[in-house]
Amino acid sequence: MNKVNRPKRIVIIGAVAAGTSAAAKARRNDEEAEIVIYEMDEHISYSGCGLPYYIGGKVANLEALTPRDPKFFRDKYEVDILIRHKVLSVDPAAKTLVIQNLATGETFADRYDVLVLSTGATSMIPPIPGVDLPHVFTLRNPLSARTIRTFIEEHQPKTAAVVGSGFIGLEMVENLVDAGILVSVVEKLPQVCPFVDPDLAPYVEETLVKKNVTVLTGVAATEIWPGSVNLDDGSTVDADLVILAVGVRPNTTLARDMGVVVGSTGAIAVNTRMQTNLPDVYACGDCAETFSIIDGRPLYRPLGSTANKMGRIAGDILTGGSLAFRGIAGTGIFKLFDHTIAASGLTEKQARDSGYDIVISHNIKPDKPEYFGGREMVIKAIADRKTEKLLGVQIVGYEGVDKRMDVFVTAMTAGLGVSDLFHLDLAYAPPFATTKDPILYTGMILDNALHRGRDIITADDLMATDPAEIQVVDARVAKQYQEHHVDHAVSMPHGSLREQMAALDKDKPVVTYCNKGTTGNAAQNILINHGFRKVYNLSGGHKQYKACKKCHEKKQ
Ligand SMILES: Cc1cc2nc3c(=O)[nH]c(=O)nc-3n(C[C@H](O)[C@H](O)[C@H](O)COP(=O)(O)OP(=O)(O)OC[C@H]3O[C@@H](n4cnc5c(N)ncnc54)[C@H](O)[C@@H]3O)c2cc1C
Known part of the structure; x- marks a missing residue:
């Protein structure tokens, strides 16, 4: 076959959420293309989001979170996934790559017509002594989850310290507590759960304290020892096991080395078609930057929900499709024991720092009638006085938080004004909601403040x-x-x-x-x-x- 008639060769780096989504969509659009994915890990297309629950035993087997292997992609999509293959370098001028087979050490070259960078993110490790001790872990992939679970089974730790109180840290807290371990959370910021504003954080802290978790805020870990962690206020916490959950950073080394531009967030800059600055080079998922639908600013939100979406768009565009990324509100949600915590859009601080003239409501309502077991949720909503649109919403509650958050996100995405919320014809019957849903109340409070002098x-x-x-x-x-x-x-x-x-x-x-x-x-x-x-x-x-x-x- 001569070069002109040769099928397009699509090479993808990384085979978890974004890379496999790109490959699957590309194949749906194009039967002819050669699609190859290089993945340096041994697992592919897994649910990273389920890993804390595997460690806690709620998900019995790792296989449940890693249901797909290269054979699945070969049989279903005619996509070749080479696991334990690391891409060492890319020459964008020659459109070639150098790959190392990690099993044999052998290196070889390949070529591409279109390249997709879906290299994801890596857990950050604080630069303190002791992070390489055998009882200290980060959680990013199935291998790290298996290592943590095996450590717990073999060493039966009585105490643990979770450093960092983002959603991964707190999901780990829940699972370690449920495994019978006495847990301390160490958070450098003055509040737990920086995902929400400081005035909602006490509800999260209360949930932790009720479960006998020691919450240490405003202190940083300075050194890890076998059995303990030193903190910068001079104190020490007992820890037979340490989980470092201080955030992730995008994997951009390969991209930078080949001349791909990174954005202000430190992740790869892409346009709405997932194209980088280099011709025929796309990026998607946790390695790439997105933008906010609220204020259009660059945003880095390394989440599976966004990674899958970006991957699908990349796969579509590189096979001639017309999908375009519309930005994200930055929505996140997680469970903490019997609580649910969700946030989307701007925080109060971000809204103020951006110069918005804001009105804020804290609406405390049950998710359904109390006679049906309804329990309160706190909805903090931040709206722009000028446009009367929602800028951000945070909710801490028990049940029904996901439903409310998704309606708020829909309203933000559609650009509804706060007065529109009251008019939404939301589903109601006592097992599910109150006659006027908490969402309607939030709309009423904000509308009354903006239009009826009820400040x-x-x-x-x-x-x-x-x-x-x-x-x-x-x-x-x-x-x-x-x-x-x-x-x-x-x-x-x-x-x-x-x-x-x-x-x-x-x-x-x-x-x-x-x-x-x-x-x-x-x-x-x-x-x-x-x-x-x-x-x-x-x-x-x-x-x-x-x-x-x-x-x-x-x-x-
Ligand atoms: C514990 C945990 C809980 C989470 N919970 C949620 C949740 O509840 N909701 C949610 O939306 N998101 C959640 N996430 C985030 C979600 O898992 C990620 O956003 C998602 O996995 C990102 O997918 P990705 O494909 O972009 O990147 P990654 O999953 O990071 O995959 C990138 C892959 O690229 C490979 N790679 C990198 N460089 C190379 C190279 N040079 N050569 C070959 N291969 C390479 C890496 O080995 C990696 O396997 C969670 C993550 C974790 C760790």
């Missing part, structure tokens, strides 16, 4: 306000006020507010609150209707105030 103030902003400049009204029953109340608050229960409000100055701003916000809003309405000039309802009420107070106390 909201966050506990953070209240604490930063000079007490002399504001009047704070506790609208709960007197007994609740006596048990605990917001600093400087006076007790004026909702039922007697009309009689008592003469004691307040109508021209001075007032903040009303109740336990979670609803009665606080009723008190706010009364005061506004009686001519008070500026009345705020405390976002999330006393419950959110207490959470916030906790995080302020931690900072001191």
